[in-house]
Amino acid sequence: MFELPEFLTLARQVNQVLAGKTVQSGSLGNSPHKFVWYNRTPEEFAALTQGKFVGTAYTRGKWLFIPLEPGYLLTFGECGGRILHHPAGTPLPEKYHLLIHFTDGDALSAMTQMWGAMELYEKGAELQRQYIKGMRTTPADPEFTPEYFSALVQETAGGKKRSVKGLLTQDALIPGLGNAITQDILFLARLHPRHPVDALDGVEIGRLYTAIVDTIREAARLGGRNDETDLFNQPGSYQRLMDHNAVSRPCPSCGGKVEKIQYLGGACYFCPSCQPLPVN
Numbered sequence: 156m157f158e159l160p161e162f163l164t165l166a167r168q169v170n171q172v173l174a175g176k177t178v179q180s181g182s183l184g185n186s187p188h189k190f191v192w193y194n195r196t197p198e199e200f201a202a203l204t205q206g207k208f209v210g211t212a213y214t215r216g217k218w219l220f221i222p223l224e225p226g227y228l229l230t231f232g233e234c235g236g237r238i239l240h241h242p243a244g245t246p247l248p249e250k251y252h253l254l255i256h257f258t259d260g261d262a263l264s265a266m267t268q269m270w271g272a273m274e275l276y277e278k279g280a281e282l283q284r285q286y287i288k289g290m291r292t293t294p295a296d297p298e299f300t301p302e303y304f305s306a307l308v309q310e311t312a313g314g315k316k317r318s319v320k321g322l323l324t325q326d327a328l329i330p331g332l333g334n335a336i337t338q339d340i341l342f343l344a345r346l347h348p349r350h351p352v353d354a355l356d357g358v359e360i361g362r363l364y365t366a367i368v369d370t371i372r373e374a375a376r377l378g379g380r381n382d383e384t385d386l387f388n389q390p391g392s393y394q395r396l397m398d399h400n401a402v403s404r405p406c407p408s409c410g411g412k413v414e415k416i417q418y419l420g421g422a423c424y425f426c427p428s429c430q431p432l433p434v435n
């Protein structure tokens with residue numbers, strides 16, 4: 156599934172190759188899939204997209220927004236799979252969940268893996284959609300400052316008992332983070348996934364903040380993770396430190412053995428020496 160670095164990469168690439176193009180025709184899926192969330196019928200989608208031009212794309216959390224001017228916004232959210240640019244004259248995929256032809260012969264296709272939203276809104280109406288409405292500050296926003304993060308940790312520690320993995324992956328407290336990038340963030344912050352949020356001291360909060368911002372920035376700079384593909388159907392160049400291959404490698408920091416646990420809806424990979432649970 157795409158996380159914030161992959162969505163940031165897609166937005167950047169849409170702006171490189173699709174900005175300003177005019178839609179010749181837009182169609183929704185020839186490959187039925189009950190976990191693709193549409194908010195338009197194929198007829199509505201075709202009628203509303205025709206003749207619109209692509210504005211400046213942007214990302215928030217796990218959502219990619221592509222303005223179709225004037226007045227509309229195409230969104231891809233909470234998804235993985237393939238969102239691809241097809242230069243004029245190159246073959247198109249046989250199956251797709253969304254396909255847009257542009258007047259210059261280029262095309263954009265999307266095919267989700269698992270699930271995901273492909274929705275078209277009148278600009279502004281997307282802000283009422285579940286998961287977009289009231290979205291918190293994301294690590295790519297300038298408002299994601301050490302002070303903001305520290306206040307978020309205090310707020311989180313005051314509620315139900317939460318671990319740092321929960322802080323990073325649950326309830327969209329930090330939109331855009333998912334189980335994949337979280338493993339590297341916790342490794343760099345030297346925190347065990349189960350480390351209770353209310354046991355974090357000031358130094359650990361600072362380390363976690365830096366690990367989040369640095370990891371997102373680096374992964375986005377490298378075009379996302381190497382187990383996802385970008386708009387040009389190329390894998391990203393960001394190689395995770397702590398993924399399923401890590402259990403057969405020594406810890407990159409201390410050379411010790413990396414462990415795997417199932418915790419909060421996904422596998423966690425961590426070094427028990429570098430990321431010990433606090434004793435109390």
Ligand SMILES: [Zn+2]
Nearest residue numbers: 406409426429
């Ligand atoms: Zn280690």
